[in-house]
Amino acid sequence: xxxxxxxxxxxxxxxxxxxxxxxxxxxxxxxxxxxxxxxxxxxxxxxxxxxxxxxxxxxxxxxxxxxxxxxxxxxxxxxxxxxxxxxxxxxxxxxxxxxxxxxxxxxxxxxxxxxxxxxxxxxxxxxxxxxxxxxxxxxxxxxxxxxxxxxxxxxxxxxxxxxxxxxxxxxxxxxxxxxxxxxxxxxxxxxxxxxxxxxxxxxxxxxxxxxxxxxxxxxxxxxxxxxxxxxxxxxxxxxxxxxxxxxxxxxxxxxxxxxxxxxxxxxxxxxxxxxxxxxxxxxxxxxxxxxxxxxxxxxxxxxxxxxxxxxxxxxxxxxxxxxxxxxxxxxxxxxxxxxxxxxxxxxxxxxxxxxxxxxxxxxxxxxxxxxxxxxxxxxxxxxxxxxxxxxxxxxxxx
Ligand code: SF4
Numbered sequence: 001x002x003x004x005x006x007x008x009x010x011x012x013x014x015x016x017x018x019x020x021x022x023x024x025x026x027x028x029x030x031x032x033x034x035x036x037x038x039x040x041x042x043x044x045x046x047x048x049x050x051x052x053x054x055x056x057x058x059x060x061x062x063x064x065x066x067x068x069x070x071x072x073x074x075x076x077x078x079x080x081x082x083x084x085x086x087x088x089x090x091x092x093x094x095x096x097x098x099x100x101x102x103x104x105x106x107x108x109x110x111x112x113x114x115x116x117x118x119x120x121x122x123x124x125x126x127x128x129x130x131x132x133x134x135x136x137x138x139x140x141x142x143x144x145x146x147x148x149x150x151x152x153x154x155x156x157x158x159x160x161x162x163x164x165x166x167x168x169x170x171x172x173x174x175x176x177x178x179x180x181x182x183x184x185x186x187x188x189x190x191x192x193x194x195x196x197x198x199x200x201x202x203x204x205x206x207x208x209x210x211x212x213x214x215x216x217x218x219x220x221x222x223x224x225x226x227x228x229x230x231x232x233x234x235x236x237x238x239x240x241x242x243x244x245x246x247x248x249x250x251x252x253x254x255x256x257x258x259x260x261x262x263x264x265x266x267x268x269x270x271x272x273x274x275x276x277x278x279x280x281x282x283x284x285x286x287x288x289x290x291x292x293x294x295x296x297x298x299x300x301x302x303x304x305x306x307x308x309x310x311x312x313x314x315x316x317x318x319x320x321x322x323x324x325x326x327x328x329x330x331x332x333x334x335x336x337x338x339x340x341x342x343x344x345x346x347x348x349x350x351x352x353x354x355x356x357x358x359x360x361x362x363x364x365x366x367x368x369x370x371x372x373x374x375x376x377x378x379x380x381x382x383x384x385x386x387x388x389x390x391x392x393x394x395x396x397x398x
Contacts, residue, residue: 003369004306007032010297010374011276014382022297026063028375029300030070030272037267038074038139045079045137046071047107047161049145050086051093053286057277058145061094063298067272068101071141081107081133082164107131108167115167118259122252123181125174129167130259139268140260142304146273146311148280148292151176151221152250153343154353155282156308157271158360162253165260175256178248179220187214189238198239201232203330220245225348226331246350254359261304261365271307273299275314280329280346290324293342305366308357316341 009025018024038044046068051058064080071078080095081087084106090096097103108114108131115129134140142157149155163171190198192209195216199209206219207229216239218229225241233239261269275296279289296314301307320342325332333345343353361368 002367003371004301004303004367006299006301006303006306006310006370006372008297008299008310008372008374010377011295012297012378013376014378014380015384015386017386019386020376020378020381020384023062023066025376026066026298027070029298030067032373032375033270033272033300033302035071035074035270038071040075041077042075042138042268043077043079043136044071044075044139044141045081045134046102046141046143047081047134047164048143049160049164049283050080050082050090050095050104051283051286052086053089053092054288055283055286056093056288057147057279057291058093058283059143059274060276061099063274064095064143065099065101067141067143072101075139078102080104081131083107083168084110084112105133107133107165109133112167112169115170120252120255120259122255123178123248125178125181125252128174128256128259129170130256130263131165131167134161134165134260135263138264140264140270142269142271144271144273145277145283146275146315147278147282148343148346149282149351150347151179151351152246152253152353152356153341153347153351154308154312154356156311157273157304158253158257158308158356158365159282161260162256166256175249175252176221178252179245180217181248182242182244184218184240184242184245185216186238187216189236190216194233194236194238198229198232201229203228218245220249223348224329224331225350241350243350246348247355250356251359253356254363254365257304257360258363258365266302269302269304271299271301271304273307273311275299275311278315280326280343290321290326292320292324292346293318294321301370303366303370305357305360305368306370308360309354309368310370310372312341312353312357315343318342320345 007029114132144157144160195209278293
């Protein structure tokens, strides 16, 4: 398989003028992506996360507007789409039709019920309800804010359509529910007293014991893999912590992403990922977080697997900003030499973000082999004579 091209604009610049600025690089990577396969009249869905409540670390409207403008060069029928809640209060975070330059539409209708059933038959999940608006669109611009994620370590282009491309009941009950499909606790071996002890052993309160039904449940999405429950269980051996439960979520994400991508012609899928304000948790939390990785830049590709792989590798090279790791990450592994991706060091060793990418490649979504094509690099631009600009030396508009 040939390496997929991933265009990269670094946040680092070589000269402090507009032609080499980050905004210029965003324009350039979008240009390199070559959207000429979009036909006049195509309905173009820009799927992004518009954030929630007080969460402001999404793709800045400044760049969204530029990307929408670029797409309009090929088809005027562009719209932004996301889940209904995020759409209804998007204006609170600066996203409006006026600022973005196109309408903003709920991805699964005004009551989250405009969906198309997709049969997947994966573990305890028979069907997924895919967003009807994505099913109707001709072109997909998968515009992602890159960050960590509590369930699978990483949120990027795959998660943006795998969770964001489906109704809330599918997202929360089915995709998040698949982690429970592999047994991890033996009720026969565990007395009610021991189950209560295990519940209390979890420092994050992510083990819940239902005494009435004698049922112990681990909240896998929030489990930090600290193994304190296993330590409390060592004399009984009724509880397990296995890679499979965590990987099931990642595999179903890749399956869900494939369902969305399969509705688009290969020539009409574009992936743009912003590696800015990289937080440990995702945009659904509705709060601002300290950035855990330095800003890196922007990536664009026609290959979803390649763009994810490049984002993960760049973050791995960059490492964590240790002083920004919140205190509630009591078991974060702060050893930069540990053989774990920075997001695993934060969210848990079983939350290996590369696994999602591997599943996606196995399902034929793209190639892990990629070639970075950097645009307007600092080295390239630092000795270039900048084009003559306009200076505002007196009150004026330009
Ligand atoms: S591994 Fe740690 S965080 Fe996870 S359930 Fe056990 S005690 Fe809780």
